[in-house]
Amino acid sequence: MTTQVLEVASHAAELRASGSVRQKLEFRSGNEAAALAARDIGFHVMGYFPITPSTEVAENLSKMQAEGEHEIVMVAGDGEHGAAGICYGAALGGGRVLNATSSQGLLYALEQLPVQAGTRVPMVLNIAARAISGPLDIRGDHSDIYYALNTGWILLCARDPQAVYDLNFAAVKIGEHPDVRLPVLVAYDGFFTSHQKRRIQVFDDADALRKFLGKRPEFPSPLDTEHPATFGPYMNDPDLINNKVQLSQAMEAARRVIPEVLAELEKMTGRHYPMLDAYRMEDAEVATILINSAAETAKETADELRLKAVKAGVLSPNVLRPFPAEEFRRALRRVKAVTIGDRADSYGAGGGNLSLEVRAALQIDPQNHTQALSRIYGLGGKDFYAADAEQFFEQAVAAARSGTVAEAFAYHGATAGRPDSKARAGLPPLPAAELSRGMAHVHRDEASGRLKVELEPLWKMTQVPSRIAPGHGACPGCGAFPTLHQVYNVLEGDVVVLFQTGCAMVVTTGYPSTAHRINYIHNLFQNGAATLAGLVEIYHERVRRGELPASQDITFVMISGDGGMDIGMGAALGAAHRNHRMMILEYDNQGYMNTGAQLSYSTPFGHRTSTSEVGKILPGKRYHHKDTAQIFAACHVPYVFTASEGYPEDLMRKVAKAQWYAKNEGLVYGKILSYCPLNWRTADDAAQPVLQAAIDSCFFPLYEIEHGHTTLTYDPEATTRRCPVSEWLKLMGKTRHLLTPGNTEIVAGIQAETDRRWARLKAMHEHPDL
Ligand SMILES: Cc1ncc(C[n+]2csc(CCOP(=O)(O)OP(=O)(O)O)c2C)c(N)n1
Numbered sequence: 168m169t170t171q172v173l174e175v176a177s178h179a180a181e182l183r184a185s186g187s188v189r190q191k192l193e194f195r196s197g198n199e200a201a202a203l204a205a206r207d208i209g210f211h212v213m214g215y216f217p218i219t220p221s222t223e224v225a226e227n228l229s230k231m232q233a234e235g236e237h238e239i240v241m242v243a244g245d246g247e248h249g250a251a252g253i254c255y256g257a258a259l260g261g262g263r264v265l266n267a268t269s270s271q272g273l274l275y276a277l278e279q280l281p282v283q284a285g286t287r288v289p290m291v292l293n294i295a296a297r298a299i300s301g302p303l304d305i306r307g308d309h310s311d312i313y314y315a316l317n318t319g320w321i322l323l324c325a326r327d328p329q330a331v332y333d334l335n336f337a338a339v340k341i342g343e344h345p346d347v348r349l350p351v352l353v354a355y356d357g358f359f360t361s362h363q364k365r366r367i368q369v370f371d372d373a374d375a376l377r378k379f380l381g382k383r384p385e386f387p388s389p390l391d392t393e394h395p396a397t398f399g400p401y402m403n404d405p406d407l408i409n410n411k412v413q414l415s416q417a418m419e420a421a422r423r424v425i426p427e428v429l430a431e432l433e434k435m436t437g438r439h440y441p442m443l444d445a446y447r448m449e450d451a452e453v454a455t456i457l458i459n460s461a462a463e464t465a466k467e468t469a470d471e472l473r474l475k476a477v478k479a480g481v482l483s484p485n486v487l488r489p490f491p492a493e494e495f496r497r498a499l500r501r502v503k504a505v506t507i508g509d510r511a512d513s514y515g516a517g518g519g520n521l522s523l524e525v526r527a528a529l530q531i532d533p534q535n536h537t538q539a540l541s542r543i544y545g546l547g548g549k550d551f552y553a554a555d556a557e558q559f560f561e562q563a564v565a566a567a568r569s570g571t572v573a574e575a576f577a578y579h580g581a582t583a584g585r586p587d588s589k590a591r592a593g594l595p596p597l598p599a600a601e602l603s604r605g606m607a608h609v610h611r612d613e614a615s616g617r618l619k620v621e622l623e624p625l626w627k628m629t630q631v632p633s634r635i636a637p638g639h640g641a642c643p644g645c646g647a648f649p650t651l652h653q654v655y656n657v658l659e660g661d662v663v664v665l666f667q668t669g670c671a672m673v674v675t676t677g678y679p680s681t682a683h684r685i686n687y688i689h690n691l692f693q694n695g696a697a698t699l700a701g702l703v704e705i706y707h708e709r710v711r712r713g714e715l716p717a718s719q720d721i722t723f724v725m726i727s728g729d730g731g732m733d734i735g736m737g738a739a740l741g742a743a744h745r746n747h748r749m750m751i752l753e754y755d756n757q758g759y760m761n762t763g764a765q766l767s768y769s770t771p772f773g774h775r776t777s778t779s780e781v782g783k784i785l786p787g788k789r790y791h792h793k794d795t796a797q798i799f800a801a802c803h804v805p806y807v808f809t810a811s812e813g814y815p816e817d818l819m820r821k822v823a824k825a826q827w828y829a830k831n832e833g834l835v836y837g838k839i840l841s842y843c844p845l846n847w848r849t850a851d852d853a854a855q856p857v858l859q860a861a862i863d864s865c866f867f868p869l870y871e872i873e874h875g876h877t878t879l880t881y882d883p884e885a886t887t888r889r890c891p892v893s894e895w896l897k898l899m900g901k902t903r904h905l906l907t908p909g910n911t912e913i914v915a916g917i918q919a920e921t922d923r924r925w926a927r928l929k930a931m932h933e934h935p936d937l
Pocket residue numbers: 216217218219247271272275668669670671691692693727728729730731732756758759760761762767
């Protein structure tokens with residue numbers, strides 16, 4: 168360690184010692200730090216929707232909530248757009264409000280962000296930064312946060328878990344300052360910071376904390392009925408531009424307020440957060456600028472280079488909005504060359520946003536002669552090692568020596584493609600001829616107008632080659648694949664599938680491999696139904712124009728999880744109302760399983776998930792499951808059904824009907840109960856008894872609705888198999904807590920709701936007009 172590093176380290180130790188509040192040491196990740204800060208701040212409401220890698224913030228808070236460690240009202244949105252709306256409403260109501268998201272989640276919420284900044288309503292949104300789609304990649308870069316730069320939100324950057332904890336407090340106080348009144352983002356690196364544990368200091372002094380935060384100031388609120396006001400009126404020229412001037416002035420006020428708040432925080436904690444973190448910049452001749460965790464790597468490299476007499480330094484903004492332009496100008500005034508690294512590109516602009524803004528800041532400084540190089544690095548979570556930082560410095564040194572920049576803009580770390588390389592060979596694609604085996608014979612019964620199906624014996628079905636190759640990465644015992652195989656066994660001919668994001672999608676493709684032997688598309692699960700609807704329409708139109716052969720006769724099928732029918736419900740209902748000729752099949756495993764088993768709206772009451780935890784205070788999910796089949800029935804589409812992989816013949820008969828309706832009449836929806844041993848906490852081989860009990864208890868009735876007429880296809884009461892829901896609940900680890908003496912009322916509630924829904928269905932079955 169160099170003398171200077173020793174000095175910095177001992178200065179930090181001194182400052183820690185000089186912090187005026189009691190603190191205690193914890194070993195925590197960035198997401199845990201955000202959750203601890205939320206607990207300590209005592210937000211009123213958290214609106215959220217799970218997305219990797221930020222989901223753990225809500226999960227950690229759910230655990231703490233179940234144990235009674237905080238009183239934050241946690242509302243799971245139906246998607247990030249909904250979550251942002253929940254937060255906006257709660258913040259308008261005068262509460263302290265929190266959200267956490269990443270990547271597509273931020274983009275899906277983005278439309279709400281300027282709304283909230285424009286009406287000047289503070290709250291805090293943590294972003295565990297992650298690459299945006301497409302292609303889909305769950306690891307960290309900054310392509311999501313760059314989209315937020317123009318929303319009018321303050322943007323703080325947290326380089327490590329300690330900063331995540333500290334800056335959440337700062338965010339509350341900065342945003343609520345009467346001269347600012349703006350919402351605040353706290354951005355930290357997905358996985359690098361969100362998941363890596365570090366030693367952090369947390370407050371152990373509730374009084375000091377209360378004093379620091381103070382009470383949230385009263386801003387105009389729709390809950391103040393004494394002073395009625397209009398929030399968000401239509402606004403035209405010139406008021407709109409004047410409104411934006413005020414927003415811009417608020418940002419400028421933040422430029423003053425942020426250092427004040429951070430100084431106050433420093434007095435309490437001993438930890439120093441300048442607007443722009445400058446490391447060994449006092450006499451630096453070359454520098455690199457990086458946001459968040461990569462800057463820490465570069466600091467070590469700067470130390471190494473100093474041993475070789477290279478005067479290297481590192482700059483890293485703790486605040487991106489307002490942009491610390493003056494701080495950059497000052498820090499770079501004597502620097503001969505700087506490499507600015509962006510973990511996201513602004514395609515076609517010759518640099519990412521950081522580099523463009525730094526270069527713009529320097530351009531207006533007549534005293535500045537720094538050569539600037541823009542580099543895009545670390546996309547999709549590509550690691551940034553000391554060797555990468557070294558190259559950044561080397562390039563700056565070369566520019567400093569020559570006085571010119573050889574390559575102003577480049578991607579760093581990309582590997583050249585090999586034109587001779589071929590796609591990895593898997594199982595060959597399947598042509599329709601091989602898949603037209605006539606396993607189901609469908610005809611319309613003229614008397615009833617309903618379809619009749621005759622299935623070939625199950626053993627014959629084994630001759631149908633599977634449209635999905637074996638060797639996917641699902642958990643042992645996963646029900647999604649038996650479900651898909653049964654569906655594919657009876658579907659005839661050319662099928663184009665669209666999988667929404669979820670377990671079945673995630674485990675079947677991983678570039679350059681795919682398990683799909685037919686045409687497959689993925690779109691994110693908020694918009695799959697709309698995408699498939701578009702494909703259906705172009706198909707029929709191109710056939711009509713003679714551009715495609717009608718003989719293909721494609722069936723279009725969307726596969727979605729139950730979660731996709733939360734966030735994607737709007738798009739799916741749109742497709743249903745327009746009655747496109749396509750099928751929507753939902754495998755319902757009662758949760759958002761691929762992201763770690765968070766609650767979905769289809770999760771039943773009382774069930775344990777990672778966002779409806781069970782503890783001293785709370786017994787799992789607190790509202791009943793969504794009746795998605797009835798929602799689609801209300802769209803009056805030709806055919807709706809429920810089924811389960813545990814009843815293969817029933818399922819396949821319904822899928823055969825579904826194909827007929829999707830080809831001839833319009834949209835079909837099917838909800839298929841699908842086993843998830845991992846998150847139901849059951850044995851890999853216990854699908855049959857667990858699914859059977861769900862069906863026999865009438866929790867998951869098997870029925871179909873053809874042109875509005877409901878038919879129960881299996882009635883457990885008729886076979887005397889009907890059992891109480893407790894017989895089903897006792898079979899799963901996720902519900903076992905419900906059978907303890909303290910939870911009898913909850914089980915009675917689940918039973919009552921099950922009975923009510925079942926009685927209604929039975930009445931519909933018995934009365935064709937219902
Ligand atoms: C806009 C957006 N928000 C959140 C996510 C994260 N995400 C991907 S799949 C998923 C859950 C999927 O649940 P479900 O549809 O039930 O499928 P399962 O994983 O249970 O099979 C979530 C939350 C995302 N990819 N995009």
